[in-house]
Every structure is written in structure tokens, then in C-alpha cells.
Amino acid sequence: MLLFVGLTAMSAVALFTGSPVWGTIGILLFGGGGILYFVLTRNSGATTRRRPARTTYGHLPGMRRFTDEPAGLVFPGSRLSTVATLLGSLVFVVAGLAMVAMAFAPSASHGPAGPVLLFLVGLAGITVFSVFGVLALLALARGGNGIALVADGVYFRAPAGRAWVGWDDLKSVRLGDGIQFLVHSPEQITLTGLNRWLHRVNRDRFGMDVGYPTMLLKGDPGDALERITYFHSAPEARVSLRDPGTANRSIP
Missing domain, CATH: 1.20.1440 (de novo design (two linked rop proteins))
Known part of the structure; x- marks a missing residue:
């Protein structure tokens, strides 16, 4: 902006x-x-609701470089x-x-x-x-952009690069110009591409380590934020991300 x-x-x-x-x-x-x-x-969380975010069960390209989990809940990017x-x-x-x-x-x-x-x-x-x-x-x-939630963390792939953060390293996530992730300490997140070069600026000036552009998601980014927030705050629920039958169930 x-x-x-x-x-x-x-x-x-x-x-x-x-x-x-x-x-x-x-x-x-x-x-x-x-x-x-x-x-x-x-921010679309309070005033404007788009159609619900589309989800699939699977993986995104490059994900297996960061995690041993074969698949999880995926919010695909919008082509x-x-x-x-x-x-x-x-x-x-x-x-x-x-x-x-x-x-x-x-x-x-x-x-x-x-x-x-x-x-x-x-x-x-x-x-x-x-x-x-x-x-x-x-x-x-x-191809293959989007956000993937797996049992041990969050992975996303965007035009500006990839990002990986473990659930326990994630401090907060919020909705702003994008879905913005902040970890407890800067070395706890893995970034590639332009995201890596912008890391210090994002953390010092914008209070985040990386963000996924909301306009590049299919559907309402508020839905994705709700899921990420839920699994971040409920460690016992993360195991459900290993099962395609339960990964996309309704949040309690």
C-alpha cells in the first residue's frame, strides 16, 4: 500500500x-x-464475507522438504x-x-x-x-500455491516464496493485508525466495514474519484464519489433520 x-x-x-x-x-x-x-x-473478518474457503486434503509442492507428514488440510490458491x-x-x-x-x-x-x-x-x-x-x-x-495445515505445522507456497513454521513455534496469526504469521523468535520460521529477503522488514515494521496474500486464496480468508487459529490453540486436535475424514470437520 x-x-x-x-x-x-x-x-x-x-x-x-x-x-x-x-x-x-x-x-x-x-x-x-x-x-x-x-x-x-x-480485513474481511468483520464486515464482508466472501464465499467459504475451498479446501482439499493433500499436499502442496515442496512441502515434504519441511515435514514428514504426507498430507493435510489444504487451502488452495486462486489461479x-x-x-x-x-x-x-x-x-x-x-x-x-x-x-x-x-x-x-x-x-x-x-x-x-x-x-x-x-x-x-x-x-x-x-x-x-x-x-x-x-x-x-x-x-x-x-502452480500449487496455497496454505497447508499438517499435524506438526503450517506450510504455504506463494508467488513470493515458501514458508514453514511448526505449531509450537507460532506465536500468533491474524488477518490484515494478508494472513500474517508471527513466531516467537525469528529463527523459528523457514522462508524462501522474496519472503526471506523481506523477513527483517516484515518483523520490524509490520509485526509479522511472513504473510499469505488474502486475494490469492480461493474464498474467504477468514475461514482459513479460523482453522489455523483453532489448531494453533488446540494441540490435541492436530492429530485429526492426518485423517482425511476428520481434517475438515466443523470446529467446535
Whole structure:
């Protein structure tokens, strides 16, 4: 969300320093993107209920590197949301390229700071949204994203990487921009990919070790949160995750 706020603010500065057309486009594009992101990722636990989360019994790719449990309760990721992320990223990258091109266009009319701001806004958009697009493309190519609950912990696989945490190491889980996990000590969670690089920032600035994007789950993330919270607080119930007949039973 901070990314959209920053890019919108830079576009507003460009608007008033000699690049009114591209400044306005930037405000509409990045401001609209920020609003859409907020709507899609807002906490849905209290105000808005989506359709119930879809669950299966099985495993996710790569899970067996972290646990000996062969299967568990799986909340699969949404392929449609990943496609939307890829297409949205492509739009922002194209807009960024256009801004960079306009910054160097000799016929364009800019104020003294206009070209610099256009270049910075465009470069930031290209850099960040290229990463998002590549991650979404890799997620589509590899498949198998989602959250898996097994008897000894929680595993998830997302475009930004994988995560594994044992139940007893998990301190808390909450719903925010994503399903956010916090462990007792940072070395108690295993992260890969971009999640590993963002670990310190997430823990120091956002009070979590890692999060699974709510928009990338099929159905209501509140359902997944309810299950995770239940098995976290009821160790005696975790054995049921070994049995496909009882893993998805109603929470008492």
C-alpha cells in the first residue's frame, strides 16, 4: 500500500511541476491501483464475507522438504487472482515505460523538475511491478500455491516464496493485508525466495514474519484464519489433520 501512496504522491508533484498530463495519469493509475489493492486486501473478518474457503486434503509442492507428514488440510490458491496480478503488473510496467519515454522526449513541455520526476516515477513503476509480474508468471508456471495445515505445522507456497513454521513455534496469526504469521523468535520460521529477503522488514515494521496474500486464496480468508487459529490453540486436535475424514470437520 505504501508503494501506491508514494507513486501517487510523486505523480502529484509532477502534476504541479510541469508535467500535468502524465502527472494526472500517474495519479489516476497509481491512486486507482492503491484503492483497488485496499479493497481487495482489507480485513474481511468483520464486515464482508466472501464465499467459504475451498479446501482439499493433500499436499502442496515442496512441502515434504519441511515435514514428514504426507498430507493435510489444504487451502488452495486462486489461479484467477494470480492472472489478474500478472495483467495488472503488465499495465503498470507499460505505464512506467511511457513515463520514462516522455521524460526524455525533446518535444515534451516540462517544468524544471518535470523530467526528473517523470523518470523516477516511471522507473519505480517498472522496477517494482516487473518483480510482481515475474513472481505471478512463475506462480502460474509452477502452480500449487496455497496454505497447508499438517499435524506438526503450517506450510504455504506463494508467488513470493515458501514458508514453514511448526505449531509450537507460532506465536500468533491474524488477518490484515494478508494472513500474517508471527513466531516467537525469528529463527523459528523457514522462508524462501522474496519472503526471506523481506523477513527483517516484515518483523520490524509490520509485526509479522511472513504473510499469505488474502486475494490469492480461493474464498474467504477468514475461514482459513479460523482453522489455523483453532489448531494453533488446540494441540490435541492436530492429530485429526492426518485423517482425511476428520481434517475438515466443523470446529467446535
